[in-house]
Amino acid sequence: MIERQDRLRNAALLVVDMQNDFVRVGAPLEVPDARATIGAHLRLLDAFRQRGRPVIYTKFITFPHETLFWEWSPQCRPPTKCCWKGHRRFYADVGRELDCTEIIDELAPLPGEHIIEKFGYGAFHGTPLADTLRALGVESVVVTGTVTQICVEETAREAFHHGFRTTMAEDAVSSFAPTLHAATLQNFAMKFGWVEKSETIVEMLPR
Numbered sequence: 001m002i003e004r005q006d007r008l009r010n011a012a013l014l015v016v017d018m019q020n021d022f023v024r025v026g027a028p029l030e031v032p033d034a035r036a037t038i039g040a041h042l043r044l045l046d047a048f049r050q051r052g053r054p055v056i057y058t059k060f061i062t063f064p065h066e067t068l069f070w071e072w073s074p075q076c077r078p079p080t081k082c083c084w085k086g087h088r089r090f091y092a093d094v095g096r097e098l099d100c101t102e103i104i105d106e107l108a109p110l111p112g113e114h115i116i117e118k119f120g121y122g123a124f125h126g127t128p129l130a131d132t133l134r135a136l137g138v139e140s141v142v143v144t145g146t147v148t149q150i151c152v153e154e155t156a157r158e159a160f161h162h163g164f165r166t167t168m169a170e171d172a173v174s175s176f177a178p179t180l181h182a183a184t185l186q187n188f189a190m191k192f193g194w195v196e197k198s199e200t201i202v203e204m205l206p207r
Helices: 040-049 068-072 129-135 148-160 178-191 200-202
Strands: 013-017 055-060 088-091 095-101 112-116 140-146 165-174 192-197
Touching: 013 040, 013 148, 040 055, 040 140, 040 165, 040 200, 055 129, 055 148, 112 129, 140 148, 148 165, 148 178, 165 178, 165 200, 178 192, 192 200
Parallel strands: 013 055, 013 140, 055 112, 140 165, 165 192
Antiparallel strands: 088 095
């Protein structure tokens, strides 16, 4: 059994897909509850940065040609082009056009923080994420972001399979389906890692 104080030893914060095309009002794959997690995200970002711990962001990028993702998320097809890199879209809540794949301004990465572009749900598959974490001396990860039962869960499970102690931040993950959100957190805590509130994670994070 891993001791409570060891769960976040040499931890990194992994922020999954908090992008304009998921978070902004009226976005093609909008997750309204994602906006409610901004405060918890800021709390975690501040804690990790103050302690000099790595912060890594992921971006979901759609291939600009027919893939299986187009079948399950038809918004990725033209003319909508959800999550097409470089595609700009007007978002009414901020009153301007933004690159649809960029991290929302409220949680913008700082210079030097890693951004992993992925072409699937999980952030480890086909990306340098595992090697990046190991090069940084990371032993555990705190996973946040959207969508809980899709990209967040896939990434957190992959982290487990790569040997990283993994905690999902309960109030910093979000979904458009409350029942699936709840079931995902319950299942993850049973077999893959831990689920904790952001305040608890900050308290547990070594200084």
